[in-house]
Each structure stands twice: as C-alpha cells, then as structure tokens.
Amino acid sequence: MSDEKGDTAQMNTTHQTQAIRVIGLELRTSNDVAMQSIPPHWQRFFAEGVLAQIPGKLSDTVYAVYTHFEHAGLNNEGLYSLIIGAQVNADAPVPVGLTHCVIPAGPRAVFEAPKGQPERIGETWHEVWSRNDLAKTFIAEYERYQADGSIDVWIGLR
Numbered sequence: 001m002s003d004e005k006g007d008t009a010q011m012n013t014t015h016q017t018q019a020i021r022v023i024g025l026e027l028r029t030s031n032d033v034a035m036q037s038i039p040p041h042w043q044r045f046f047a048e049g050v051l052a053q054i055p056g057k058l059s060d061t062v063y064a065v066y067t068h069f070e071h072a073g074l075n076n077e078g079l080y081s082l083i084i085g086a087q088v089n090a091d092a093p094v095p096v097g098l099t100h101c102v103i104p105a106g107p108r109a110v111f112e113a114p115k116g117q118p119e120r121i122g123e124t125w126h127e128v129w130s131r132n133d134l135a136k137t138f139i140a141e142y143e144r145y146q147a148d149g150s151i152d153v154w155i156g157l158r
Contacts, residue, residue: 013110014157020103022063022142023054023094024085030070030078038082045084054085056092063087064143067101076129076138103140107157116149124153 025048027041045051051060063085070078083101094100109131113124121143128134128141137156144152 015108015110017105017108019105020087021090022065022085023088023098023100024083025050026099027082028079051086053095056089057086060147062145065101065140067140069138073138108154109134109157111153113151128153128155
C-alpha cells in the first residue's frame, strides 16, 4: 500500500496525547487581524532568542499553541492567545516576560504541513478549518516545528 501525498496538507492520523506544558511568548489576537499580528510575533520570538531563555525545555522543538479562546469549547471566533515556545518539565519556572499554558491530554487529529516550509502553514490551517467532519474542541490547538523540518498541526477532538 503506498502512502502518496499531494502538495497540500492532509490529516494523516489521530493520536491520543498526554498533557504538554509549554513556556513561551504570548500574543493576544483574533482571526480578523492574525495575518498582520502573527508574523511580527514570530519575528519577535526569533529576534529576542526566546527559545534559549526557556528553562527546563525538553527539546528545541518549537510549539505554537493557540489557546485561551474567547469562546473556548465553541469556536475560534473572537480573541485567543498564540504562545510560541517549547515543551517544558512540569516544575520549570516561567521567566519574566514569558507565560505558560498546558495543552490538555486527549484525542488529536494531526495534519502534516509541507516539510521545511513554515511560510506555507496557512495552507494547512485552511485544510483544518474546512474539515467540518471533525468534532473540534477549540481549547488548545498547536503547530509543532521539529529540527528536521517536519511541521504538523495538532487539533483537539471531542
């Protein structure tokens, strides 16, 4: 059986995940202004060397967590937080200027984005939001950027 992939994102698997604690740099934004607010947030994350400031990180994998939704559990409309950072130990201290969140354990749909092409992550999100067949939780979704260039989007499911 071949595992042929097209040039667009696709849901590859569903996983049961454990809770993940992330420390990172927070942006409060909404879908109305995300295209204008999120790129400078990423620029700030890299310019300020935030990854190197995170104590107790478990790896250099970068997590971009969408959480604290204004309408948590219902939809992604209104304000939400984007926290860009790293997975940490449960007892890792939060440095001044950063924050933390916990991605709850539970089932997640995983969508692969084009490897090594973070500028195309928006295409993956368009695929995610077009999937009306998924019972999304709207609690904490995340992008995971690994050292080998792999990028995936993890969506919480009911």
